[in-house]
Amino acid sequence: MKLMPAGSEAAVLRLSISDLREHALAATFFKPTTLRQAIERLGFVQADPIQAPASAQDLILRHRVNEYHAGDLERQYRRLGIEEDRLYAYGFMPRSTWRLLHPRIERTLNSTEKRVLQIAVAVKRIHPDDLEVLVGRKIVENDWGGKSRESTRALHSLHFGGFLRVAERVGRIRVYEAVPHHERLLDRATRFRQLVLLVASVLAPISETSLAATLGYAAYRAPGLRGLRTFVPKLVGSGDLVSASVDGIRYLWPSNHRVPDAPHRKVRFLAPFDPLVWDRRRFEHLWGWPYRFEAYLPAAKRQLGYYAMPMLWRDDVIGWVHTSHRSGKLIVERGFQKGIPRERAFETEYEAEVARLERFLKRRK
Numbered sequence: 001m002k003l004m005p006a007g008s009e010a011a012v013l014r015l016s017i018s019d020l021r022e023h024a025l026a027a028t029f030f031k032p033t034t035l036r037q038a039i040e041r042l043g044f045v046q047a048d049p050i051q052a053p054a055s056a057q058d059l060i061l062r063h064r065v066n067e068y069h070a071g072d073l074e075r076q077y078r079r080l081g082i083e084e085d086r087l088y089a090y091g092f093m094p095r096s097t098w099r100l101l102h103p104r105i106e107r108t109l110n111s112t113e114k115r116v117l118q119i120a121v122a123v124k125r126i127h128p129d130d131l132e133v134l135v136g137r138k139i140v141e142n143d144w145g146g147k148s149r150e151s152t153r154a155l156h157s158l159h160f161g162g163f164l165r166v167a168e169r170v171g172r173i174r175v176y177e178a179v180p181h182h183e184r185l186l187d188r189a190t191r192f193r194q195l196v197l198l199v200a201s202v203l204a205p206i207s208e209t210s211l212a213a214t215l216g217y218a219a220y221r222a223p224g225l226r227g228l229r230t231f232v233p234k235l236v237g238s239g240d241l242v243s244a245s246v247d248g249i250r251y252l253w254p255s256n257h258r259v260p261d262a263p264h265r266k267v268r269f270l271a272p273f274d275p276l277v278w279d280r281r282r283f284e285h286l287w288g289w290p291y292r293f294e295a296y297l298p299a300a301k302r303q304l305g306y307y308a309m310p311m312l313w314r315d316d317v318i319g320w321v322h323t324s325h326r327s328g329k330l331i332v333e334r335g336f337q338k339g340i341p342r343e344r345a346f347e348t349e350y351e352a353e354v355a356r357l358e359r360f361l362k363r364r365k
Contacts, residue, residue: 013244027204028275038064046091046273052307053323059271062360084166088217100195102162104222116154120178196231197254204253210279267349268312287317289337
């Protein structure tokens with residue numbers, strides 16, 4: 001598959017849907033490696049707390065990490081040297097990604113935030129419940145119109161601002177510590193260039209429209225990141241982003257993106273937020289049907305179900321699966337969008353993926 005334009009670096013390639021599928025698959029499904037290396041390679045792993053059958057981050061990593069088990073990321077978090085933070089969504093990332101996000105707020109801290117930060121510096125690790133005792137239990141309105149403890153809101157604000165980091169989790173509750181601000185900050189142009197290329201790499205190949213929207217999510221309520229989208233045409237013009245036209249849609253990816261030509265013969269059950277699935281526009285364009293994440297919809301409005309996981313077979317997403325447990329046994333039920341494959345190889349690979357999912361769900365001893 002040809003991914004680089006001949007002649008001018010700014011030339012627009014013309015690829016087929018098949019070429020685009022191959023690129024998307026090869027770009028995200030690299031040879032499984034260690035947990036640390038997989039996170040570095042991905043650059044960002046989206047998180048979601050729903051356990052159906054496991055968290056989104058675990059379901060994403062199981063395809064890319066050798067012998068990965070549900071919960072490994074949380075159990076190994078402290079020694080991995082990674083961060084929890086928000087890119088275009090909330091998730092896990094290497095420090096190299098985290099450094100590109102800050103500073104992203106340009107306001108002074110309020111009195112509660114200053115007090116919470118002083119406490120965090122003094123006590124080293126700060127649990128939300130312990131903070132409530134020190135700061136008080138005042139209730140305030142949160143960003144979603146609901147109610148939150150003022151101390152919890154301050155923690156979230158300081159974390160978003162880069163003053164605190166997640167040190168560990170205790171019973172799924174985030175425990176924070178202060179961030180020492182002694183590292184040399186990158187200049188704005190360098191940060192923005194690297195951030196745009198990072199997002200384009202995580203979701204490669206991504207349409208120009210979707211990339212602009214995703215960068216908008218990254219800059220939401222982050223004055224220090226405003227203007228990210230203006231770097232896209234600059235990077236296309238410089239050749240740092242390669243473009244290709246498929247069915248009149250312009251797709252982009254970093255020019256240094258080298259993806260191996262490797263056949264994809266497996267069945268894979270994908271997380272709703274897997275990089276291959278995340279961009280719903282691209283999903284429908286590549287696979288020919290609309291996928292929707294319906295866990296937060298009323299049951300009567302669901303078409304695929306509470307937690308439908310797209311099912312990839314070879315180079316096509318042909319349907320979805322649901323999982324449940326009955327009498328301690330994993331039950332996988334499947335639905336097809338494009339008909340049931342008749343090859344015996346599909347059933348063999350399907351059963352192999354069910355077995356892989358079962359091993360993944362068993363806690364590592």
